Amino acid sequence: xxxxxREFYSRNSDKVAxxxxxxxxxxxxxxxxxxxxxxxxxxxxxxxxxxxxxxxNGRTEMTEAMWGEPGTIFxxxxxxxxxxxxxxxxxxxxxxxxxxxxxxxxxxxxxxSNRNKKDIRELCSGPGKLTQAFDIDKSFxxxxxxxxxxxxxxxxxxxxxxxxxxxxxxxxxxxxxPMRFFVKDSKFVSR
Numbered sequence: 111x112x113x114x115x116r117e118f119y120s121r122n123s124d125k126v127a128x129x130x131x132x133x134x135x136x137x138x139x140x141x142x143x144x145x146x147x148x149x150x151x152x153x154x155x156x157x158x159x160x161x162x163x164x165x166x167n168g169r170t171e172m173t174e175a176m177w178g179e180p181g182t183i184f185x186x187x188x189x190x191x192x193x194x195x196x197x198x199x200x201x202x203x204x205x206x207x208x209x210x211x212x213x214x215x216x217x218x219x220x221x222x223s224n225r226n227k228k229d230i231r232e233l234c235s236g237p238g239k240l241t242q243a244f245d246i247d248k249s250f251x252x253x254x255x256x257x258x259x260x261x262x263x264x265x266x267x268x269x270x271x272x273x274x275x276x277x278x279x280x281x282x283x284x285x286x287x288p289m290r291f292f293v294k295d296s297k298f299v300s301r
Contacts, residue, residue, distance in 0.1 A: 111264040116256050119180035123153035123198040123205040128273065128291045134266040135212055137244045138259065144217025144244060146234055147268060150210035150292040150299045152278045154195070156203055161281040164204035174252070176204040181256040185248050191238025194246050196255055196263075210237050210279070210290070212244075213298040236300040271296070 114133065119126055128151075136145045154162040163173045163186065175184035175197065182197040184206050195206040212234035214221055221233045221243035234240040241247065246261070255261060274294035277284050292299045 111266045113256065113262045113264055114181075116180045116254075119196060119198050119256075120200060121198060123155055123207055124287075124289055124291075126196075126198045127151040127153040127207045127289070130207060130209075130263070131273065131291060131293055132268045132271065134215070134264045135209070135244070136262050136264055137217075137246070138261075139217075139220065139245055142217055142220060144220050145215045146212030146240075146244075147215060148209065148211075148263075149213050149296045150290070152208040152210055152291070153198075153205070153289040154208060155205045155285075159205075159285060161278055161284055162204070169204075173204075176206055177202050178252065179254060181254045183250045183253050183255055183261075185241075185246065185251040187248075188238070192241040192247050193237050194241050194244075194250075208237060209240060211235050211292070211296075211299045212240055213293075213296065214243070231297050235298055274299075 130148050130151050133148050134145050156164050164176050175182050178197050179201050184195040194209045197206045199205045214233050225233050225243050233243045272294040274292040275288045276290045277288050278290045
């Protein structure tokens with residue numbers, strides 16, 4: 111399984127968000143691996159995207175990671191939950207993909223312990239659930255996912271799925287074109 115490189119992320123956010131579906135997020139915690147198939151993402155763009163942190167907050171200490179190199183991790187908190195994003199396009203463009211949901215694969219007991227949930231559908235079916243299950247926090251902010259040993263995205267791919275598309279979740283002012291992408295009929299997408 112090949113780790114996705116910077117070239118993969120060096121494209122428009124919506125293209126990357128679509129193509130991340132079916133890839134595998136892998137996290138190493140101490141001596142164990144946990145993983146899950148990416149089943150839901152959202153694309154965010156620069157200051158012209160009303161739902162983007164770049165438009166809402168501008169370039170601040172909190173949002174600085176969005177202006178990083180492709181593959182830079184951008185982690186921020188919303189309502190007490192960490193949101194995990196990876197920067198796309200080019201340096202200083204301020205666009206990223208938010209990871210909204212995964213289908214758990216390896217390390218399910220670890221995820222259950224972190225989430226205090228038994229139902230596998232409740233482990234990673236939302237961006238805050240995903241970061242809690244995978245033990246992803248602010249310590250990853252500004253690191254590049256292409257260079258890490260304890261967090262990566264691999265090209266392992268399940269292919270036979272239909273792409274779903276809708277408006278982004280919880281966004282009051284959105285772009286005209288839907289920027290939420292998901293595996294249609296997956297029981298693991300956020301509700």
